[in-house]
Amino acid sequence: MRRVVSVWFPTLPTDRLWRPEEVGGPRQSPDLPLVTATSRIVVSANETAADLGLRPGMKVAQAQALVPGLQVCDADPAGDAALLHRLAQACLRYSPLAAMDLPDGLWIDVTGSTHLHGGETRLLRDLIARLKRQGLTARAAVADTPAVAHAVARFGAGGVVPPGSNVMGGFPIEALRLPNDVLANLRLMGFERVGPLSAAARAPLVRRFGPVLAARLDQAAGVLFEPIVPVTPEASIQARRTFVEPLLTAEAFSTVIATLIAEVCGELEKASLGARGLDLRFERVDGTVQAIRIGTARPVRDALHLGRMLDERLERVDPGPGVEAMHLIVTRADPLGFVQTASSLLENTSADIAPLVDRLINRLGEAAVYRIAPVESDVPERSVRIVPALTRPTGSWPADLPRPVRLLNPPQSIEAMALLPDHPPVAFTWRRVRHRVRHADGPERIAGEWWKRDREWSSVRDYFRVEDDSGRRFWVFRRGNGNDLETGDMRWFLHGLF
Template identity: 50%
Template sequence: MRQVVSLFLPTWPTDRLRRRLGRSAPPPDAALVLVGMEGNRRVLTAANTAARSIGLHAGMAATQAQALVPDLTMMDAEPEEDRQALERLAIWSLRRYAPIIALDPPDGLMLDITGAAHAHGGALGVLRDILKRLAEVETAGRAVCAPAYGAAHALARYGADPVRVVDPLELVGAIGALPLAALRLDRATVLSLSKLGLETIADLEAMPRASLALRFGSMPGQRLDQAYGRASEPFEPIAAPERIEVERRFVEPIGAPETLARYTRKLVDQLCQQLEEAGVGARRLDLRFHRVDNVIEAIRAGLARPSRDAKQMGRLLCDRIETVDPGFGIERMLLAAPAVEPLSFRTISNLGDVPVPDVAALVDILGNRVGEERLYRYAARESDIPERSVTRIAPMADPTLLRWPERWPRPARLFARPAPIDTMALLPDHPPVHFVWRGIRRRVKQADGPERIYGEWHVSEAEWLSVRDYFLIEDETGARYWVFRQGDGMDSATGGQGWFLHGLFG
């Protein structure tokens, strides 16, 4: 099943301009429009969210916009700079999200994440990560994943949900109620169809195809087929200018899995030679299969650390060849390394040093099967608050120098959210006599504490006076728990005096 993403950036020109202007940019809630020339007329080419909310839109005459909003902020449009910025976004996305990315100017990208979504926990994980990173740079976006790009494009621009993954079985119902403009038809065709009473995609789909083509040409039928996934849509994938890649063309199309695997290994050998000449190692591999029907199949594999081990790289790619649909045959294969890093070597001594096991190959295999985002190690982090003192790092990241404090023990299992418990304790400094957790009453046999931890005032003003008193307690069965009281037991400003279970020992 194909997974194609349409990334729609509704206010891309104004968002890019605000980033360029920095502190001198107009306030975010001020109406901002960009003006360009259309023949001899000055018209609006883009409008931010505030401008759209008061009725301004692209294509409106600049004089009309000024008459409606006297204090309107107007700036010159920069279409060429907008396109260059869109290309830079596409190249960045190519390295991170998908092996096949194409521009959809002036305000969108097409990403084919088939075979690559697992690295981010699935298609929904890809969409959320894209929009999260765009939001960090104050760029609005909508992203939809569907089996066909025509459907994804329509839902991203005219659908109700800013983030959505469309199941193939729901495709017909998902796009049927959208307006005809969602099919990327020209305005004149949409107006002509509306005069016939056709308002939605479902209305057009119900029309006889022959009479539709006779009156309006082949374009409405073609856009319908592309939206419903009945016809392929060719794209010109973008390529990073400095990317290291090798390719192989075939006189006769190939399609057998064993043949694809054999040529994959040959391409890996050629790529490793180029990586060696450049003095770098690959962190990500993209293998594209160009079919004779202009459809591109792709495989993406990630590596835990820079490598040019041909055997390991070939295994990672060949393990996923079964996901490739050769169709009527593959006429071209292209292998690229969109992400590379300098390759460092480790000196191995035979003078009694204990060898360190290399688990990079295992991490690569697991990462490409279950997703890179699902593999991690825990490491210490500078924070007195227990739940903030732990962070996730990459499986092959360098060891951190931070260590947890040894003066007080920490539980082997720390809850992400402390669990409320019912207790009986003598305030202010005594541990509980007993506590109830998960419906079971546990009598405390031994206890140690309190260990007082203060809130981090530099993180939140609400923590200025907050206090936690932690106790290590043991019940009659020998089980040990880490509990705390919120507050110092005397002043309500330091906390609500409630008790919580935060971790388990052993």
């Protein structure tokens, strides 16, 4: 199902004026009331000015009378559009399809790519946080169609609209993006909300207002597909092929991919670069664009490897009535020199797992593929950290202190029967299942890191490796030394599974 993000910048013209890189001079203070105007009419007001009662459409003279000392700057729609274009290019990090929604918004088609960013909620949270760090006020929503996402971002609270939800009915008719004269006439007819308008007879409305009203209602309902025109990264290596006859099959796509990859890899080799990210866009004959994206853990220009990863994602492409062009874009490239390979059968070569890591990351997401690295700490849960999958291993765990493959975070409480102070448990109950201990080894005493945390000055854990009747092995510990309650409350916990 299609999922589209709409980003709304309610104060884009005034936010842009306090960015010195945008205006080419001293920036305006965001804390002072500021408006932009054209033909002596207020076009935009920053948050401070809005709090003082200033609104777009107000005459400048009236605004200056209400707020003495008001800063008035000329509106610059071209500058606003240029900033939107750069923001759309920056949003290509989330999806291959990002487009401007003039005059004050963006669209991002995130279909099939949200899992790479931890889900839709985390994607929106990260997007808004990045825009906020740039000094831009924004609200975003994700929905099944651009029309619904646009309406929720501007007339709702933003956020994630569950798939299949019908939320347009309660919005004002301005949410349909109709011309002002059509909106005025609809209000004269008594239509204030989208719900009653969509339930009215369609034919009389179309005869009076033309096809634009029907098209907007169908787009809001998801009946009519609404395409977006994606931006292209600047100064990027790319290749494009158009076709006399539309392509419909995965086999045809795979053949074109091989040609595009070969051309792109040739350009990368000339520039001594390797691809870190590739977008492949499919331009259909109905004017819509679909895209697939791949990324690599390190710079690559191996045509076979890149082509295989793109082929694996062809199942996500719906050719519809046919694809008339395919466009391959290198969205990220890093320096990559030439590497001497083994020159004889006697030389030892380590296995290259980078292709496997690339395929796993593109299928499961970057957060799901990683390596565990050791940390200098005696406390088990602090002795490991997550690093990128291709990070070179550094350090090692003590070989004489075996640790379980899986640690439970946090450790889970168990009921154990043991003879204090140093004996292992005879039996323990975990998740309502009783385990009788057949073999045990320990204790291994681990003290708290008192030099880092004052509350761990006297804390102690006694760990035991135990095996039950069925052969399963557990790593359990008692909190405390078995004698002094100041070292712990003597409760038992399960911390890991061997």
